[in-house]
Amino acid sequence: MTEIYIAGKDLRGSIRSRFFIGVAIFVPLLVTALFFFAFGGRVRETGKGPGTAPVRTVVVNEDEGSLRLGRAVVNLLTGPQLREVMYSTEVADTGLARFALSRRRADVAVIIPAGFSAALTDSASRAEVVLLSDPVKTIGPAIVQAVMQRLLDGFSGSKILLNTYRSAAGSGDKSAERLRRTRRGSVPASADDRQAIARLMQQYQVMAQSGAASLSVRAPGGGEDVSAMFRRMMASIFAGLMVFFAFYTGAYTALSLVREHEDGTLARLFTTPVGRGRILGGKMLSVVATVTVQATVLVVASTLLFGLRWGETGSSLLALAGTVVASSGFGVMLASFIKTTRQGGPVLGGGLSVAGMLGGLFTQAVPNMPAAFNRIALALPQGWVIRGWNLAIAGRPAPDMLLSFGVMLAWGVVCFAVGTMVFRRRFA
């Protein structure tokens, strides 16, 4: 009962501390809110994922062909259809386009070359549209490239249609010379031919503009909509923050022993009829209680505020329990080696930050982490805790969590034992 009383008193003190509320609760929620806001917040159900700003593009048309296809492309790019994706303006020449890029007024410049129209009319010609992009940007230029490729393929398809028709229509005369002339486009077209070609081109244009799908895409395992994928990503990021601050809270709460020792209140506590063992036990219990409250509040708050999902109930409870045990034990052990509160700053701030980084807490959003880093992470309790949360978030059932939970438990128990032993010796 004494232990519970001591733990309760310390817990009340923590909850009333603005610093604790700020660092343990507010900061992780603030950072998650930043990420949430940054990557789309309430994801619009467009199937395209979180909205990003349109890519600022400048377009240069150097095409002189009679078909004025370059002008058609410019009109398409600067028109309203692509405004959601690209915000394009036309400039007079390449020099102005480069100037716009250097002044950061545009992220991508599209240069339509001089022989653009001719590439479609002359069978031997080819033309290459050049995209100049800001080296800092990666996504925007990739989007513009994909849009341009689709657009140009539509035009290239008309030439392929023409060549295919010519090859097929002239296939009665299979002489090598005719085939060569067909490919060069120098076989004179009869009136019927011209009519057939005109009809085919018209049909092709209708078909090309129909926008029919050519590929179906689905996620593995039954399909997750974009909103669910986004929340899964956010849950991983938040789990990393939560684990980091849980370890910080565990160590900071355990540091109260050092603070009380410095203030002299611990010595006064030890003069009471309550045994030192029970006092230390109460302090250890307060660490567990504080981390439990913090982790629970964070999980509940993130679910309510951001709609994050933590997987099956059994899995998330195991992950939560493992987090509490591992972070409390580690915190007690860390605090037991700290002699003064002045040392606490670098150890808690610096040491836990480095341990968190090596444990993979800050790189949850980094794709394809090297295998070496993943192995390093598993040498630390933080690595196992975040592994447990990642399994829970991925929807794995509780039995799949048992290994991770077991390791978290082992870390916590061993660290508790070491920390308690060191504290007992110190205050013997």
Add this chain to the structure above:
Amino acid sequence: MARILAITAKDLKQILLDRRSAIFLVLMPVVFTAFLGLAFRWPTHGDPRPLVGVSDLDSTDLSGLVAAQLETGGLVRVEKLYRGAAKVADDLVKRGRFDLLLVVPAGYSQGAAAGPLPEAVCDRSEPQAQAALLAVEAVAARLALSARIGQLVAGAVGAKATDLAVAAGAGWQEPALSVRRETFGPAPAKRQEVANGFEQSSPGILVQFAIFGVMTAALLLVLERRSRTLSRMLAAPVTRAQVISGHVLAMFTVTFLQGLLLVVLGQFAFKVDYARSPAGVLVVLAALSLWVASLGLFIGVVAKTQEQVSMLSLIAMFLFAAGGGAWFPLEITGRVFSFIGHLLPSAWAMDGFQNVVLRGLPFGSALAPALIITGYAALFFAVAVWRFRAE
């Protein structure tokens, strides 16, 4: 001036003689820069392109073009799979065996224009899968066009549509129109073939830890106030302006030296080309240090305890680092966030450094960001001084 320098020297001595400074100001930023740079670009000898598995259930000439055109496109690595792979597609992708698995269904050639579509199985939240999907979508669209062309021409000449579709498909080997992407900017003298991950992490960590380092200096101000040293100082023949200037100069010096150390380390250890425009880098660094010093003064004036200093410094670091693009490029964020982020001084600092390091622009490109950051420094300084006087 001598009094200002005396206060500055006192602060610097306190900071530099404290072992904690070595940890927060030097060790942590170096370790974070190295870790994140390696995490983003671990040296590999393998092919970094996404891996696409293709399971062809149609086994015709047209369906065979799918894998062939993916291979010749060069954007992805292609592995042709046995027919049964289609049944375990989900598992193969979930296990990470493939970034994307493409199943070409039976009957694809017969009804390619309006029949069963090829199916791409991938996790779109993964960047490699997104890159693979772009390549696969382009090939699928081209072959769908080829199939339709085959149908149209077959209608006109009476030949077999699938044969014509294959002939049309071959036409994509050298399309009439293509796109080539180039990076704008002067060719870097020592740029590596593969993008250096440290070019992203080094400026970002520099900005982040410059802001975090403010804690060390702000703590001094709080400790001075709590121990009544500040009151005694003000009772001495030294003006408030001199006291404030001394503290700000100390904070500026610490931040500038820390930034300089990280720039030198980035240049020589991590091959980040800061030397492309040393004057540009120094101007941005000086402006950043000035802003951070005024931020530190503000925190030191507002906070009452050491714990408040820690918390406010942490919040400032998160807000300005994340919001300003030090953690992730603002280009990938939502429109509103991107707009707000670009209002922050940290975003301008990132711009200044990236203009030199990544864009290879000359000294002039660093001036505008530096001036804007200096404006923010003046604003924070004015608010801090007003608050200091009020107290």
